[in-house]
Amino acid sequence: MEKQKKPDKKMNKPIATVGSSTYQRIKHDIIFGELNPGAKLKLEALKQRYSASSSTLRETLNRLASEGFVEAPEQRGFFVTPVSREDLIEITELRVLLECHALEQSIKNGDTDWEGNLVAAHHKLHLMEQRMLAGDHSEKEMWKRYDWEFHLAMIEACNSKNLLSLHSTLYDKYLRYQMLVLTYRGEEAVVEHKAMFDAALARDASKAKQLLEEHIRNGLEHTLAAM
Amino acid sequence: MEKQKKPDKKMNKPIATVGSSTYQRIKHDIIFGELNPGAKLKLEALKQRYSASSSTLRETLNRLASEGFVEAPEQRGFFVTPVSREDLIEITELRVLLECHALEQSIKNGDTDWEGNLVAAHHKLHLMEQRMLAGDHSEKEMWKRYDWEFHLAMIEACNSKNLLSLHSTLYDKYLRYQMLVLTYRGEEAVVEHKAMFDAALARDASKAKQLLEEHIRNGLEHTLAAM
DNA sequence: ATTTGCAATAATATCTGATATTTTTTGTTT
DNA sequence: AAACAAAAAATATCAGATATTATTGCAAAT
Numbered sequence: 001m002e003k004q005k006k007p008d009k010k011m012n013k014p015i016a017t018v019g020s021s022t023y024q025r026i027k028h029d030i031i032f033g034e035l036n037p038g039a040k041l042k043l044e045a046l047k048q049r050y051s052a053s054s055s056t057l058r059e060t061l062n063r064l065a066s067e068g069f070v071e072a073p074e075q076r077g078f079f080v081t082p083v084s085r086e087d088l089i090e091i092t093e094l095r096v097l098l099e100c101h102a103l104e105q106s107i108k109n110g111d112t113d114w115e116g117n118l119v120a121a122h123h124k125l126h127l128m129e130q131r132m133l134a135g136d137h138s139e140k141e142m143w144k145r146y147d148w149e150f151h152l153a154m155i156e157a158c159n160s161k162n163l164l165s166l167h168s169t170l171y172d173k174y175l176r177y178q179m180l181v182l183t184y185r186g187e188e189a190v191v192e193h194k195a196m197f198d199a200a201l202a203r204d205a206s207k208a209k210q211l212l213e214e215h216i217r218n219g220l221e222h223t224l225a226a227m
Numbered sequence: 228m229e230k231q232k233k234p235d236k237k238m239n240k241p242i243a244t245v246g247s248s249t250y251q252r253i254k255h256d257i258i259f260g261e262l263n264p265g266a267k268l269k270l271e272a273l274k275q276r277y278s279a280s281s282s283t284l285r286e287t288l289n290r291l292a293s294e295g296f297v298e299a300p301e302q303r304g305f306f307v308t309p310v311s312r313e314d315l316i317e318i319t320e321l322r323v324l325l326e327c328h329a330l331e332q333s334i335k336n337g338d339t340d341w342e343g344n345l346v347a348a349h350h351k352l353h354l355m356e357q358r359m360l361a362g363d364h365s366e367k368e369m370w371k372r373y374d375w376e377f378h379l380a381m382i383e384a385c386n387s388k389n390l391l392s393l394h395s396t397l398y399d400k401y402l403r404y405q406m407l408v409l410t411y412r413g414e415e416a417v418v419e420h421k422a423m424f425d426a427a428l429a430r431d432a433s434k435a436k437q438l439l440e441e442h443i444r445n446g447l448e449h450t451l452a453a454m
Numbered sequence: 455a456t457t458t459g460c461a462a463t464a465a466t467a468t469c470t471g472a473t474a475t476t477t478t479t480t481g482t483t484t
Numbered sequence: 485a486a487a488c489a490a491a492a493a494a495t496a497t498c499a500g501a502t503a504t505t506a507t508t509g510c511a512a513a514t
Contacts, residue, residue: 017301018468037489042494053469055282062286068291068392074244075476077495090389101324162317166296166393245497253477280498285467302505304466 022052023060030069030080031176032141041070041078064166067169085224088177092220095170100209102155102163107205110157120198121153123144129190137184144175150193154200154212178219181226185219192218195207249279250287256294257307258403259368268297269307294396312451315404319447322397326443327436329382329390334432337384342428348373348380349424356417364411371402377420381427381439404444408453415445 026046029035041061043054050057054204061078064070071079106114125146132143148171155167192215199208243251253273256262268288270281277284288305291297298306321363333341350375359370375398382394419442 020301044494054495055285055470056468058282059285059289059467063289063293066290068389074247075495077477087389090387093387094389094393097320097324097328160317160320162295162314162321271465281466282499283497302466328490 015140018052019056019059022050022056023063025050026060027064027069027172030064031172033176035080037080037180038082039080041080042134043077068173083177083180085227086195088174088220088227091170091173091177092216095167095174096213096216098163098167098170099151100156100212102158102160102167103200103208103212105160105163105203107157107200107203108206109159114153114157117156118150118153118197118200119177121150125150125193128188129193132184133186133190140179143184144179148175150197154196154208154225174219177223177227181223183222183226185222188200189215244287245279246283249277249283250290252277252294253287254291254399257291258399259406260403262307262382264307264407265309266307267305270304295400310404310407312454315401315447317449317454318397318400318404319443322394322401323440323443325390325394325397326378326382327439329385329387329394330427330439331432331436332385332387332390333382334384334430334435335429336386341380341384344383345377345380345427348377349389349420352420353376353417356420359411360417367406370411371406375402375426381423381435401446404450404454408450410449410453412446412449416442421444 026035035041040158043057046057047054052060061070063071065072065078069081071081073079081174110118117215128143128146131139151171152164152168155164158164192211196211196215199211253262262268273279273284274281279287288297288299292299292305296308298308300306337345339442353371355366355373357368378398379391379395382391385391419438423435423438423442426438
């Protein structure tokens, strides 16, 4: 018999520590361009802005550095990682490679739960897309979340924590470029999402992969054009 | 008396900060099993062992956590990331995916310098392999270095910093499992290395990829069997 | 005997402030 | 404009202090 988890009074505690909330806030600010690419991150300034001590901030910045959102040249402090066309292209290529592979596995392994989640995620994304098309650009953040949740739902059954984790950072890096250019790709993306969704549900892995690759590459072109 | 430094204008300074050297040492100790999988990493103990302050150590551990060598459950300190068969399999699959892709690109883009480096790297690896076959297992570290340098030399011309950096972490994770089982695969690996080397120099990308995939998968079988 | 409750202990997360070094800036001189 | 030294700013590192949380030990209750 498996050891039952103690159903004791201790509930899940979503209480964030200063460290983890600072981490999220800085990462968010980098991704959404509130901290500009290349900007110097001076400890004093950050202490003010995020009301955290330098110890905590240095821990956070080290973490972000190892994920690639921050650069930390020895002895010279911290900088927001700069952006470049080459970097965007590299990120995109990696995303194609990893996300397509994950999608294939996911379609192979996905069970009913996976399908259910995917349907829900697509539905929510679709609603949001209608609002964006209707001109309501007020909720970048929400749109971003739903797009992410949809892409995640597609690959979630790939059965590899390592893959999902790599993909997640990659997606965030891509997202920063997306947020940088601020433009919404519109109808095309809607159509592509729907097509991928259908292919995935139909368990047509090779078609789904192909659509996903095009979708990601189209996004790249769109972003490059706007840079 | 190495205290005094040449006040040369622009000299490379390979002088490690406490932070970076601690980082390297702990990472090394995890990879080479001197810190066991799952082990609790108590600050007090680490302070002793690495003679660094808790601030510095926490920075280091955060970095290692974000790379996946350390786990850091909120409010409960740090642990060496445990090992498992599933994890090893995931790591291997990812390595196949990334390294094969990188190899293909590298063969496509590699110039004369790349070839030169590759020849040199294979030569050094080969020498070391002869000594290993002859029974000299005293230099695990060196063998590891040469194997790494060979694999790196093959993919170095892939033209993607992001890819190389992901691959490097992945390789280190694989290496930990390798070091864990302590056995040397021997002649087979030597032959495989040579075959890959030849295919790469002959610019036969698809053959090289296939050989590399087999090479990595054979390594996995070997390690799994010994676990 | 196992579970429950709670005090005692250990360990963590966070902050402050100090110091030695290094980088960057500034101002002067050639 | 280049070179350079002095001054200022910022970093890396450390040693505590404190509040909070996790873990352990053990007695009481089931």
